[in-house]
Amino acid sequence: MDMLMFELSKNTTKPLYEQLYTGIKSAIMSKQIEVGTKLPSKKKLADFLNISQTTIEVAYAQLMAEGFIVSKPRIGFYVEDIDELPFIETEQAEWPVEDTDEKTFRFDFHPGKIDTDSFPFSLWRRYAKDLYDRPSKNLLQSGEPQGEYTLRTEIAKYLYQSRGIVCKPEQIVIGSGTEQLLPMILRLLENDSRFALENPGYSAIPRNQLQNIAIPIPVDEDGLIVDELEKTNANVVYITPSHQFPTGAVLSATRRTQLLHWAAKAENRYIIEDDYDSEFRYTGKPIPALQGMDQNNKVIYMSTFSKSLMPSLRVAYFVLPSTLLKKYKETFSNYSATVPRFDQHIVASFMRDGNFSKHLNRMRKIYRKKLDKLTHIFKTYYPEVIITGDQAGMHILISIPSPISEDQLIKVAAESSIAIYPLSAYLLKPIEYKYPTFLLGFGGIPLEKIEEGIHQLMQCWGIAQ
Numbered sequence: 001m002d003m004l005m006f007e008l009s010k011n012t013t014k015p016l017y018e019q020l021y022t023g024i025k026s027a028i029m030s031k032q033i034e035v036g037t038k039l040p041s042k043k044k045l046a047d048f049l050n051i052s053q054t055t056i057e058v059a060y061a062q063l064m065a066e067g068f069i070v071s072k073p074r075i076g077f078y079v080e081d082i083d084e085l086p087f088i089e090t091e092q093a094e095w096p097v098e099d100t101d102e103k104t105f106r107f108d109f110h111p112g113k114i115d116t117d118s119f120p121f122s123l124w125r126r127y128a129k130d131l132y133d134r135p136s137k138n139l140l141q142s143g144e145p146q147g148e149y150t151l152r153t154e155i156a157k158y159l160y161q162s163r164g165i166v167c168k169p170e171q172i173v174i175g176s177g178t179e180q181l182l183p184m185i186l187r188l189l190e191n192d193s194r195f196a197l198e199n200p201g202y203s204a205i206p207r208n209q210l211q212n213i214a215i216p217i218p219v220d221e222d223g224l225i226v227d228e229l230e231k232t233n234a235n236v237v238y239i240t241p242s243h244q245f246p247t248g249a250v251l252s253a254t255r256r257t258q259l260l261h262w263a264a265k266a267e268n269r270y271i272i273e274d275d276y277d278s279e280f281r282y283t284g285k286p287i288p289a290l291q292g293m294d295q296n297n298k299v300i301y302m303s304t305f306s307k308s309l310m311p312s313l314r315v316a317y318f319v320l321p322s323t324l325l326k327k328y329k330e331t332f333s334n335y336s337a338t339v340p341r342f343d344q345h346i347v348a349s350f351m352r353d354g355n356f357s358k359h360l361n362r363m364r365k366i367y368r369k370k371l372d373k374l375t376h377i378f379k380t381y382y383p384e385v386i387i388t389g390d391q392a393g394m395h396i397l398i399s400i401p402s403p404i405s406e407d408q409l410i411k412v413a414a415e416s417s418i419a420i421y422p423l424s425a426y427l428l429k430p431i432e433y434k435y436p437t438f439l440l441g442f443g444g445i446p447l448e449k450i451e452e453g454i455h456q457l458m459q460c461w462g463i464a465q
């Protein structure tokens, strides 16, 4: 072939080898150099272009690496057939730069935020460091679809000790959040199921998808009103009995029994018990899980590490009654676990060594202090604000006797860089409340900032001290 003629400039920041590589590549792509053509030897091209052989060598190596040319030993370099290129190159600078920063507020009262100052980073790092090493190389392969057996064993032990739940690791399914697991449970129970949900309540499933299929059941200070459930034709109910989300009510003993009786009355009836933040109860006796009281294999228990460890971990689980295991295996035999195996092992080791219980004890004290501070400030300075749901968890409800609408209150708070979340966002069916009511999550606000946060919020709402 004719010698390759390229304009190489020494006056740009682009190195010579890159200019040469780009030149040859474009010539091949535009078919100026045909497939099968032999390229000049490195020496000849170096002499011709008056540049070093090393520059040619680097450019050819790059072209070889990308499959544009092949080297035939002792014969030379040939242009390869490259029909379809797998990608189109663009100048990097052309990509729009997205603003990916999280929106930050001076005070964010989101109920899902945890205390990030107390996380045992060095301990966690030690487990991670030990694990990411050759002896754990088998963890690079896919694991068990239900989740790592070792983590399921630790969860089973923990559930027995702390929640009175008797189950085998075989009954546990681990997944990357309540959000991911709840749809799996619904699929498992699908055949003509009619779902009842607490109203107000948590929903991992987008409300617009549920609107037509879910039956809202009202909640009062004793939790879900089981009499109302009995009036419907629902056969599956999703419930947060230990700490109703978001009202904070505890399902009374009478209603617990009533609910279990309801479930026992028909073969296709089930209770999905979401025990999401039961670790944080500050007054009274711990409330055992419904699952432990059930004699009829009617309860599908679920919980998450989102509050007890961190929401970003994305580890939650459900416990199936043994009667549903066969159906589970048939329905999900091709599923892969959605939590990375390494993360599962970190959590398992953390639990096995007793660090999870220690962490919970520590966090319970921290959240309790925050809650005490919060309620003290309201009682002392703003007695007209009505507080409910302050027995457990990481948020309370506040009702504001204010003539201003809920939307307006959210807006003025946002203008003062305060994020606040209305109860109305958790309604499946509208309910008229006497006063605008909000969830006030305190988990993510440092203890020493709580007082300032509340004063600022009340000030922007025009509530005087």
Ligand SMILES: Cc1ncc(COP(=O)(O)O)c(C=O)c1O
Binding pocket: 111, 112, 176, 177, 178, 179, 180, 202, 240, 245, 274, 276, 303, 304, 305, 306, 311, 315, 316
């Ligand atoms: C009732 C309830 N269940 C579960 C969760 C946690 O969901 P996930 O496990 O997807 O983080 C929350 C979080 O706020 C919740 O309120």
